[in-house]
Amino acid sequence: MSELKENIVIKVSHDRLSATLLLKKPELIDTLTFEEIQEVLNENNITYGILDLNKIDWKTQLTEEQRIVIAKGKVPVNGEDGKLLVRQSTENELGEEEKSSFRDVRKIPMVEVDDLLAQVIPPTEGEAGIDVFKQPLRPRKGKPLPITAGQNVNFDKDQLSYFALAAGQLSIVNHVIQVHPLYEVNGDLSLKTGNIEFNGSVSIKGNVPSGYRVKAKGDIIVYGIVEGSFLSADGNITIREGIAGMDKAKIHAAGDIEVAYINQAEVTAGRDLKVKKSIMQSQCEAQENIFCPNGNIIGGSCSAGKIIEVKNLGNMANLKTVLSFGVSKKIIDRVNKLNKKRTELDNNKQKLRMLGDQLIEKKKAVGELPAKERIMLLKQRNMFEITTEQLQQVTDELSELQFEISNFAGLKLFVRGRAYENVELFFGKYKRLLNQEHVHFEACLDEKEIVIQSSPSK
Structure with a gap:
């Protein structure tokens, strides 16, 4: 060389x-x-x-x-994921020219029979690359779109398109595209309308007074106030003028909940909870996020799967306010209850085992037990089997809940204004009590410790 x-x-x-x-x-x-x-x-x-x-x-x-x-070399071109092109308007905001009164703030996306709803763009394979050794470099294949045809929707495989089988509201929630017929109430719920349970969406132009129940497979839109009532939707819930719950209201949606304010109510959202003003003395839970950037959270408890954003937290009277992240306070309470139950069952099982061992030893010694003790042994065996089964059920449920509690990725609290004393933070099983005021900060879990860091004010 x-x-x-x-x-x-x-x-x-x-x-x-x-x-x-x-x-x-x-x-x-x-x-x-x-x-x-x-x-x-x-x-x-x-x-x-x-x-x-x-x-x-x-x-x-x-x-x-x-x-x-x-x-x-030649860089491989990764395949593109499948896409859904929605061919109908899903816009629910009204323009000023469309409003006929101050209560007209939303419109419901409607489709007719045989309307083209959406088209699927299939994923692509991508293009292989070549390295400097003239060897192929495999691209990442695109992923197929996880979307299925639901109620009143047909999927044409040849055209890769979804069509409406009925007139109604277009809804795309949780990877399911479907059309829900709409039930409208042009005023308050009253004895004339009664409770509502409808396999579609519900629009109420007035208020929902105390004591009424509204259940919908689609969305619920209330243009007035919801008092101490029960609302449940498999889609989203929008309440224009807020919830005055009087500790009786229970609101549940599988999708998002949008509301002006919440006062003394129990609210559960399968995705996001969006509040324009404040949350007061309520129990709120969102599987994804709670957004209250221009209002306060005062008293009660709020839990979110990922993020809580709020202007002010607690109040000057230091009213106890609890926030939970990653898992709801209900689940934490359930884990504590199950741990206590498991200890009780384990102790009972040990006592039953000791009793059974004593009776069996006596039987070996005397040959035959008296009738009373024979019955006692049968009861012991039955109770031992029942206790063992209950203990296994509790252990299995605890394992599932512990898996939920252990996921802390992406959990964060944003306070745009002030947080007062006596605010309690839970990130999974980790807890921190604020014993002084904090302003403009973010909180997250770092190395098994809830840390607070200053952030720019907005």
């Missing part, structure tokens, strides 16, 4: 998409030839994407930088 070749080094990138030539002794540049470089490339099995050195001033670059990219 010549002195020149001994001083040529070829380095291949980690992804094998480029090879760089380095010259150990720059003073040898004048005598270096392309043929010698080609020999070194061949010895390193680099055969693809070699640059045409006749088209570039490679000796000047080597002189100045002591290196030059000598070969470039």
Whole structure:
């Protein structure tokens, strides 16, 4: 091997998409030839994407930088994921020109029979790349779209399209596309309307007084106030003028809940809870996030699967206010209750085992137990089996709940204004009590500790 070749080094990138030539002794540049470089490339099995050195001033670059990219591979093109092109309007906000009164703030997306609802764009395979060794580089294949046809919707496989089988409201929630017929109440719920249970969406132009029940497979929109009532929707719930619950209201949605304010109510959202004003003395739970950026959370308890955003937290009277992240306070309470139950069952099982052992030993000693003790042994065996089964059920449920509690990724509290004393934070099983006021901060779990960091005010 010549002195020149001994001083040529070829380095291949980690992804094998480029090879760089380095010259150990720059003073040898004048005598270096392309043929010698080609020999070194061949010895390193680099055969693809070699640059045409006749088209570039490679000796000047080597002189100045002591290196030059000598070969470039072909980058693989990853496949694109499947997409859903919605062909109908899902806009629910009314423009000012569309409003006929101050209560007209939302519209319900409607479709007719045989309307094209959406089209599926299939995923692509992608395009393979080639490394500098002329070996293929596999692309990532696109993922298929997880969407299915639900109620009143047909999927045409040839056209890869969804069509409406009925007139009603278009709803795309939890990867299911469906059409819900709409039931409208043009005023308050009253004895004339009674309770409502409807396999579609419900629109109430007035108020929902105390004592009424509204259940919908689609969405619920209330343009007035909801008092101490029960509302449940498999879709979303929108309440224009808020909830005055009087500790009787229970509101549940599988999707989002949007409301002006919440006062003394129990509210559960399968996704996000969005509150324009404040949450007061209520129990609120959102599987995803709670957004109350312009209002206060005062008293009660709120839990979110990921994020809680609020302006002010607690009040000057230091009313106890509890926030839970990752898992609801109900689940934490349930875990504590199950742990207590498991201890009780385990103790009972040990006592029953000891009793059974004593009776069996006595039977071995005397040959036959008296009638009373024979009955006692039968009861012992039955209770031992029941206790063992109950203990297993409690243990299985605890295992499932502990898995939920252990996931802390993405949990965060944003306070845009002030947090007062006596605010209690739970991140899973970890707890922190605020014993002084904090302003403009973020809180998260770091190394099994709830930490508070200042953030810019908005």
